[in-house]
Amino acid sequence: MPKELLLFRISRIFGAYYEVYSQELGSHLAVLKGKIRLQAKEERHPFVVGDMVWAEKSGDKWMIHSKQERKSLLMRKSSPRDGHALCSNADYAIVLASLKDPETKSGFIDRFLAAVSVSNMEPMIVFTKSDLVDAEELESRQNYYRAIGYKTHAISMTDLSGIDELKSIIQGKVCFLTGNSGVGKSTLVNILTGKIVAPTQEVSGSTHKGKHTTTNSFALFNDDGTVIIDSPGIKEWGLLHLTQDEIEMSFPELQRARQNCKSEFCCDLSETCEMQRSMEKLPDERIKSLESMIDSLAQPFRTTRRDHWDVAEAE
Ligand SMILES: Nc1nc2c(ncn2[C@@H]2O[C@H](COP(=O)(O)OP(=O)(O)O)[C@@H](O)[C@H]2O)c(=O)[nH]1
Numbered sequence: 001m002p003k004e005l006l007l008f009r010i011s012r013i014f015g016a017y018y019e020v021y022s023q024e025l026g027s028h029l030a031v032l033k034g035k036i037r038l039q040a041k042e043e044r045h046p047f048v049v050g051d052m053v054w055a056e057k058s059g060d061k062w063m064i065h066s067k068q069e070r071k072s073l074l075m076r077k078s079s080p081r082d083g084h085a086l087c088s089n090a091d092y093a094i095v096l097a098s099l100k101d102p103e104t105k106s107g108f109i110d111r112f113l114a115a116v117s118v119s120n121m122e123p124m125i126v127f128t129k130s131d132l133v134d135a136e137e138l139e140s141r142q143n144y145y146r147a148i149g150y151k152t153h154a155i156s157m158t159d160l161s162g163i164d165e166l167k168s169i170i171q172g173k174v175c176f177l178t179g180n181s182g183v184g185k186s187t188l189v190n191i192l193t194g195k196i197v198a199p200t201q202e203v204s205g206s207t208h209k210g211k212h213t214t215t216n217s218f219a220l221f222n223d224d225g226t227v228i229i230d231s232p233g234i235k236e237w238g239l240l241h242l243t244q245d246e247i248e249m250s251f252p253e254l255q256r257a258r259q260n261c262k263s264e265f266c267c268d269l270s271e272t273c274e275m276q277r278s279m280e281k282l283p284d285e286r287i288k289s290l291e292s293m294i295d296s297l298a299q300p301f302r303t304t305r306r307d308h309w310d311v312a313e314a315e
């Protein structure tokens, strides 16, 4: 008699072992069933955190039988051979950005937005540490991204301002969280899940950059159905999995212009070209980001450093 297959979400990956979760059954360790194990060997990213998998119980072991088609997949790629799937099936990809201690560079945010633009997730920019900057500066930064068309939000983990609103925005959604080290990601994850997930660390006083902290990607589950997927702090977001066209189209300003171009492959970048005019209207920092992203496609080794992953605290 065929065994019953039950649906789980992959919450963590430890080599050949998968921690899987379902609201009814809780967390379990599972391994891949023989056939799918062979298939997985062939695939570049056979399973990632966020994947929905069918599993069956065999004795006291859970065996993963198959995976559902992904709704979304977020990647980064820093060298031609080094693509990295960060998570799948998230509704929101949220970048945490702080204006101070440390300052998140706008180029990092733009790279995040480019990666998300091909992921089928909805991007959101959450400014952290609002207690450290004046309200006007924060408002103008938020307006800058809102005008382009992005969702933004501001929070402080010190006085908890903005936290309840953020909780209600993400309620019931699967949310991937990313950001440079030190922006407050671990603190936020603890607040959102009510669990002490990993000890946070002081920002190093001399450099105002975050010290290396915690972990690998993993998903946390709230009773209300909200899923938080935490990821290691990322220093630089490689985009080698995107084409130049995809990078340009990740700029909503340019995407709108493309729609007004005379033909699908117009963009002759002459004076009358809508794309050209839109590019000229981009603020300096957006232009710089765009150029840097496109340059890094041609010279991946020169312009992208290997991404920095936080070192596990336990080590
Ligand atoms: N002033 C202020 N400090 C914060 C805030 N959130 C986090 N921090 C501090 O920033 C440092 C880094 O936080 P952490 O959560 O470890 O950052 P992560 O590296 O992104 O996980 C810690 O010292 C936190 O106490 C905030 O909203 N305001």
Ligand SMILES: [Mg+2]
Pocket (backbone or CB within 6 Å): 182, 185, 186, 187, 200, 213, 214
């Ligand atoms: Mg952390």
